[in-house]
Amino acid sequence: MAEVKRQLAMVLDLNKCIGCQTCTIACKRLWTRDEGMDYMWWNSVNTKPGRGTPRDYEKMGGGFRGGVAVPGKLPTRRDLGDAWKFNHEEVFYGGKADRVHLKIVGEEPDWGPNWDEDQGAGEYPNAYYFYLPRICNHCTNPACVESCPRKAIVKREEDGIVLIDEDRCRGYRFCMEACPYKKIYFNHARKVAQKCIFCFPRIEQGVSPACARMCPGRLRFVGYRDDPEGPIAKLVDKWKVGLPLHPDFGTEPNVFYVPPLAPPRFDENGDIDESKPRIPNEYLVSLFGPRVIEVLEILKTEMAKARAGQKSELMDLLIVYRWKEMFGGFDRDPATIEWTTA
Amino acid sequence: MDDRLSESYGIDRRSFLCASAAGAATLALGLWRLHPASAAATAPAVSAPVLSYDDWRDVYREQAAGASTRWSIHSAWRDDVLMLQQQRGQPLMYMAPQDAEARGIRDGDRARAFNDLGAFIAMVKVAPSVRPGQLVVYHAWENYQFVDGKGFQSMIPTPLNPVELAGGQFHLRPMTICMQPSHTDRDTRVEVMSL
Numbered sequence: 001m002a003e004v005k006r007q008l009a010m011v012l013d014l015n016k017c018i019g020c021q022t023c024t025i026a027c028k029r030l031w032t033r034d035e036g037m038d039y040m041w042w043n044s045v046n047t048k049p050g051r052g053t054p055r056d057y058e059k060m061g062g063g064f065r066g067g068v069a070v071p072g073k074l075p076t077r078r079d080l081g082d083a084w085k086f087n088h089e090e091v092f093y094g095g096k097a098d099r100v101h102l103k104i105v106g107e108e109p110d111w112g113p114n115w116d117e118d119q120g121a122g123e124y125p126n127a128y129y130f131y132l133p134r135i136c137n138h139c140t141n142p143a144c145v146e147s148c149p150r151k152a153i154v155k156r157e158e159d160g161i162v163l164i165d166e167d168r169c170r171g172y173r174f175c176m177e178a179c180p181y182k183k184i185y186f187n188h189a190r191k192v193a194q195k196c197i198f199c200f201p202r203i204e205q206g207v208s209p210a211c212a213r214m215c216p217g218r219l220r221f222v223g224y225r226d227d228p229e230g231p232i233a234k235l236v237d238k239w240k241v242g243l244p245l246h247p248d249f250g251t252e253p254n255v256f257y258v259p260p261l262a263p264p265r266f267d268e269n270g271d272i273d274e275s276k277p278r279i280p281n282e283y284l285v286s287l288f289g290p291r292v293i294e295v296l297e298i299l300k301t302e303m304a305k306a307r308a309g310q311k312s313e314l315m316d317l318l319i320v321y322r323w324k325e326m327f328g329g330f331d332r333d334p335a336t337i338e339w340t341t342a
Numbered sequence: 343m344d345d346r347l348s349e350s351y352g353i354d355r356r357s358f359l360c361a362s363a364a365g366a367a368t369l370a371l372g373l374w375r376l377h378p379a380s381a382a383a384t385a386p387a388v389s390a391p392v393l394s395y396d397d398w399r400d401v402y403r404e405q406a407a408g409a410s411t412r413w414s415i416h417s418a419w420r421d422d423v424l425m426l427q428q429q430r431g432q433p434l435m436y437m438a439p440q441d442a443e444a445r446g447i448r449d450g451d452r453a454r455a456f457n458d459l460g461a462f463i464a465m466v467k468v469a470p471s472v473r474p475g476q477l478v479v480y481h482a483w484e485n486y487q488f489v490d491g492k493g494f495q496s497m498i499p500t501p502l503n504p505v506e507l508a509g510g511q512f513h514l515r516p517m518t519i520c521m522q523p524s525h526t527d528r529d530t531r532v533e534v535m536s537l
Contacts, residue, residue, distance in 0.1 A: 103431070
């Protein structure tokens with residue numbers, strides 16, 4: 001267990017995620033455009049129920065059970081969806097008119113970073129799905145840190161961000177087997193492991209991570225866990241509506257989720273049927289642990305209060321009337337930074 | 343046909359011809375409906391009258407529905423590499439599992455959707471949230487993303503809005519991007535067959 005002075009954390013309200021992938025693209029454009037990074041998506045948004053990225057990662061092991069490390073499988077580039085190339089040049093400038101069309105160059109894929117988008121589960125008209133954005137969880141009990149024989153991964157004392165030292169890394173990839181969320185990627189060109197850095201260069205300038213700041217849904221809260229005025233402490237510790245993903249993986253993640261309420265079911269006559277939830281409880285419990293049912297009730301109670309005209313601090317927090325308050329103090333505009341080369 | 347239109351409506355022939363071949367076919371059909379008298383003399387070769395909607399319902403059992411994208415702003419960024427990687431890299435049509443199974447189509451198979459007016463080929467995404475009897479095609483795929491440049495719009499029977507042919511007004515004029523429907527509402531029925 002890593003000892004830190006403070007811990008940065010994120011809370012994602014899954015009731016607001018529309019799966020637009022703005023966070024995914026923000027991170028991609030900012031951090032993973034270099035050599036060897038083409039297939040990396042440090043932030044990914046997948047449809048749940050769904051196999052996720054990498055494909056079936058929840059069954060790949062890693063993490064801890066009963067305090068003991070669980071052996072993990074290495075995700076392949078194919079599992080992660082590869083990085084398709086397209087024939088834009090040929091279509092636009094090849095002079096072949098309709099004889100050529102835009103398509104993926106090379107082998108036909110059967111998986112991608114978001115292949116099973118919008119499929120979900122259930123039966124019409126009661127099919128269901130929601131979107132789950134994921135980054136490195138910067139865990140309090142990080143399996144990756146423990147797994148590295150060169151101690152090339154460290155958890156920063158000052159804010160709990162977990163970082164890979166690319167100079168110490170020799171590309172053994174034990175960390176990739178150890179991470180149960182499979183959020184570490186191998187750079188085949190540079191032969192080092194890489195992952196989400198919680199935008200620490202931005203954090204150090206008072207700017208929130210790009211995925212959070214760019215989100216048009218205003219669903220990603222950022223802040224120190226111990227800041228009583230910040231959104232994290234309020235959502236996770238005071239209201240307790242922020243839950244970790246797969247607490248059963250044993251790594252104590254610091255990215256939390258407000259679980260999704262679902263629309264009601266319809267019965268055979270097309271009438272609303274509230275006797276059963278649309279998203280099965282067991283499914284949500286398998287993702288977020290047993291407290292998720294209670295959390296959904298808290299959300300519903302507070303929504304009802306707000307509808308009746310009463311004050312609800314929880315609803316005020318989740319609605320985000322003032323966007324800057326989402327970021328726990330990291331609300332600086334990155335355009336105000338003057339970067340100089342050292 | 344082009345000269346007749348230029349005379350009647352005084353429109354610029356160049357901008358008229360900018361519409362895709364598929365769009366022009368739709369346009370011709372629509373105009374044929376509007377001007378039956380002159381159609382006999384100069385209509386393009388259409389071998390049989392278009393079936394009525396009620397006739398279509400028995401033959402073409404999938405009702406096509408358009409949907410607005412969240413991966414693009416209309417066709418801007420529809421062919422962006424990063425956004426294409428967040429889908430399947432190609433035009434998709436969403437089908438209900440029952441409909442796909444009845445046609446021997448599995449998720450990820452390519453299929454042809456067709457009716458009297460046209461056909462296109464796309465990959466099928468089988469999705470439980472799609473209503474049986476419905477085919478959802480998110481809009482704004484560029485024609486150059488389809489085999490033979492034949493896109494989804496070629497099957498939409500909605501005729502051109504004649505207002506778009508008015509001449510001499512800045513705000514009412516034929517424009518390249520306005521010559522084709524981008525979504526279908528409820529007027530398009532198709533059948534889908536595995537390739």
